[in-house]
Every structure is written in C-alpha cells, then in structure tokens.
Amino acid sequence: MDNPTGIQQTQEICENKRAIIDQIIAENQNRPGAMMVVLNETQGKIGYISPAMQKYIAKKLRVPVGAVHGVVTFYSFFTTEPRGKHTMKFCMGTACYVGGIPQLMEKAKQITGTEIGKTTADGNLTMEICRCVGACSQAPVVTVDDEVIGHIKPNKFPALIKKLLES
Numbered sequence: 001m002d003n004p005t006g007i008q009q010t011q012e013i014c015e016n017k018r019a020i021i022d023q024i025i026a027e028n029q030n031r032p033g034a035m036m037v038v039l040n041e042t043q044g045k046i047g048y049i050s051p052a053m054q055k056y057i058a059k060k061l062r063v064p065v066g067a068v069h070g071v072v073t074f075y076s077f078f079t080t081e082p083r084g085k086h087t088m089k090f091c092m093g094t095a096c097y098v099g100g101i102p103q104l105m106e107k108a109k110q111i112t113g114t115e116i117g118k119t120t121a122d123g124n125l126t127m128e129i130c131r132c133v134g135a136c137s138q139a140p141v142v143t144v145d146d147e148v149i150g151h152i153k154p155n156k157f158p159a160l161i162k163k164l165l166e167s
C-alpha cells in the first residue's frame with residue numbers, strides 16, 4: 001500500500017536491522033527471560049531500540065508492546081535513538097545536584113545547542129542524566145563514555161565539551 005505521508009516509513013525498520021533482530025529472536029526465543037535477552041542483544045548489536053523495533057520484537061515474541069516499552073524505558077542501558085560517538089551523563093544525585101550539575105547542564109546546552117537527552121546534530125555527543133555513580137565526594141560529577149570525571153570546575157567545563165565535539 002502507498003504511504004502518502006511518508007511518516008510511517010521513517011518509523012519502519014530497515015531490512016538490515018530487521019534481519020539482525022530476526023536472528024537474535026531465532027537464537028533466543030525459547031530461553032527463559034527471552035524478552036530481556038533479545039532486548040539486550042538488540043541494544044548491543046544495533047545500538048538502540050526504536051519504537052518500531054519495540055513493536056516488532058513484541059509481535060515476534062508474542063508479548064504486549066507495553067511490556068517491551070516498559071523495560072526499554074525503565075533501564076537506562078536501553079536507548080530509543082542512536083547514541084552519538086561520545087556519551088556524557090550528568091549525575092543527578094543530591095551531592096552533584098547541589099554541587100552545580102544544573103549549571104553545568106545549562107552550559108552544555110548553550111555550547112552544543114542540544115537538549116539533554118538528545119544527540120548533537122553532528123552525531124558526536126549524546127547528553128543524558130544519570131543517578132548517583134558513587135563518587136559523591138568528587139561532586140559535581142559527569143561520566144564520559146563510562147569514565148567518571150569529578151571536581152568539575154565551571155571554567156574548565158566548556159573545554160571538555162569542545163574536546164568531545166571535536167574528537
């Protein structure tokens with residue numbers, strides 16, 4: 001059937017990704033906890049699980065879409081959009097919050113022109129928030145590609161962002 005709006009097409013899964021998901025499901029659908037395994041593998045191999053992929057996986061595993069969506073949105077490991085080359089996470093734990101993370105987030109948004117939770121247009125940097133990473137004595141803390149960086153000085157922060165945008 002024709003698709004006059006084009007909207008649905010962007011929500012569909014390309015052949016390549018569908019083949020990857022089909023293989024993951026074929027290998028895991030009879031295992032206990034198959035849904036979690038399939039979602040983990042899909043995130044690992046494709047890098048994200050879009051709403052269309054969630055729907056497809058739910059249909060193939062014969063589970064409600066809401067169950068798949070619930071898992072994907074509950075665990076921060078999963079993402080619904082492709083991540084950038086680098087990921088910076090802002091710790092929103094109490095120590096970091098009072099230590100200046102909100103101001104650093106504002107600065108990051110200004111420098112990149114990108115909202116927290118999104119990826120820069122050049123695909124270099126995804127910015128997200130996270131819970132306490134256990135380095136409270138170093139507040140304020142961000143993680144960059146899983147490296148913890150603490151004691152961030154507001155005047156040094158722009159250089160860190162720019163380095164990530166250029167590397």
Ligand code: FES
Nearest residue numbers: 091093096132135
């Ligand atoms: S509150 Fe940020 S590391 Fe604990």
